[in-house]
Amino acid sequence: MKSASELALANLLTNFNWDVAYRDSVDNHSGLTLKRGPHYYIAAVKTASEARSDRVVALLAQAILEAQSYAKGEADAKPLALVGVNELPDALIRRVSDFTGHFASDIAFGLFGADGRRYFQGVELAELTSLEERPLSRGVSAPQAFNLFSDLNQWMLKVLLAPEIPLGMLSAPRKEFGNGADLAEAAQVSQMSVSRFLSVLRRDGFLSSSRTLRLVRRQALFDRWKASAVRVGPEQPFRYLIQGNDDGQLKKFMTRYRNEACVGLFGAADAFGLGHVSGVTPRVYVRKLSNSYDGQQWKGIRPAREGERPDLFLRQPTFPESVFRGAVASNGVPATDAIQVWLDVSSHPARGREQAKLIEDTLINRLIENTT
Structure with a gap:
């Protein structure tokens, strides 16, 4: 499973014309490969729960060792150590830079914060640095x-x-x-x-x-918006009680719960004519999943058993007001709006980038250009 840090970083790098791929190694560690022209990095990605320098430096040291291991035996590959943090103050950047200068001066590294700030060192990586979003000091408004x-x-x-x-x-x-x-x-x-x-x-x-x-400044705004949307809410797989036409069963379920649910992701893209990916199990947003796993509050479906192929997933949105207030009705079935679909599919592993690109070409890029 890809971490939120990896997904956010992959989106960022793609916007800077890097070819990004996820890398799963035999020892169950994961990372990214980055390629642009002759430049090739293999990256290890870590996430710090708080911006404590001791914790971040320890994670960075671990990422350096893993990235060096990944890059061994890969022709022309260079190691890259990356750490995501909740915020990126100047003091943390100085502390990490001091550490790498003393112990790993030849290793490329990057720090990226949920506050929008980024700091990178390495060939062709400095352009990713963005320190405009300076966090204020503690106690200031x-x-x-x-x-x-x-x-x-x-x-x-x-x-x-x-x-x-x-x-x-x-x-x-x-x-x-x-x-x-x-x-x-x-x-x-x-x-x-x-x-x-x-x-x-x-x-x-x-x-x-x-x-x-x-x-x-909509390009920067949309870049930050997309990077903030990688966190996915809890979801649960379900099967229809009566097996039959999946589309008909889904419409019946949505009609029954039209005020409590809306179709999301690829199914929503289909609803307003921008569908590009087929065969993905439908995701349906509901305001709240059951506190238990029995799913008995939902008529017509039951939780999928281990080993069963789900007919649909119910997902509790991380941002319910934005999801449900913007939802549109298509043939009587509520579906998430086009911007929400773009945010949701951008980091989806099942051909999400293709679907996101179609929405970008049709809508998002037009919104970005329309700033005069």
């Missing part, structure tokens, strides 16, 4: 801990983009907003939440200074 891609903030991003998105691809108010009060009313979000949201957008350079609220 709320924006430091404010998550631009929280549940309601993702919903508000969709509302700001809605006038540029076809009706059948997103359910949201469609109007221009002159101020935060207008956005709060339309999005049904508190004015305090909107005020904090707009403050961070301005701080990070994603909001124009025009008379209306308009998103700018």
Whole structure:
């Protein structure tokens, strides 16, 4: 199973024109291979639960040893050690740089934070460094801990983009907003939440200074948004009680639970005509999975037994408000909106990149270009 750090990093590297592949080794360790032109890295990826320098340095040392082992016997391959952290303060960068300078000066390495900051050393890797998103010091007001891609903030991003998105691809108010009060009313979000949201957008350079609220620097915004969406909520495999036409059974289930569920990922892409991948078991978002594994609150389905092929997966979304508020109806069946599908499939192992590319070509790139 790929870690969230690997998925986020793979998305980032792909945006910088690196060819990225997942690598599974015989000793059950995992990593990435990176290729661009003559440059070839084999990377070991670690994740730190907190930005403590002792913990990060220890993980980096482990990643260096693993990457060196991976690269042995691979012609032209160089080792690359990578560590993901929840935040990336300057002090941590200095501490890690001191360590590598003393003990591993010839090894490429990278640190990448959930706060959007990145630091890389190595041939052709320095361009990945981005230190613009500087975290504030402890004790300094709320924006430091404010998550631009929280549940309601993702919903508000969709509302700001809605006038540029076809009706059948997103359910949201469609109007221009002159101020935060207008956005709060339309999005049904508190004015305090909107005020904090707009403050961070301005701080990070994603909001124009025009008379209306308009998103700018959208390429960077969408890159960060996609990287923030790799965390997947819990899901459970199910079988239909009555076996038959899978599409008919799914529609029957969705009709029964239309206010509590919506189709996601590849099935949702099919719903608004952007489907590209077939044969993937449907994912259905529900607001909350059962606290037990018996699944008895869902009529017409039962939990799949070990060894059985599931007919569908029920998944509890990490960001339920953004998922359900933006859902669209296709032939009476709710499905997640086009932006949500793009976020969800971008890191999916079953041909997700192909599906994401189609949505990018059809919608996302147009949104990015439309900043004038």
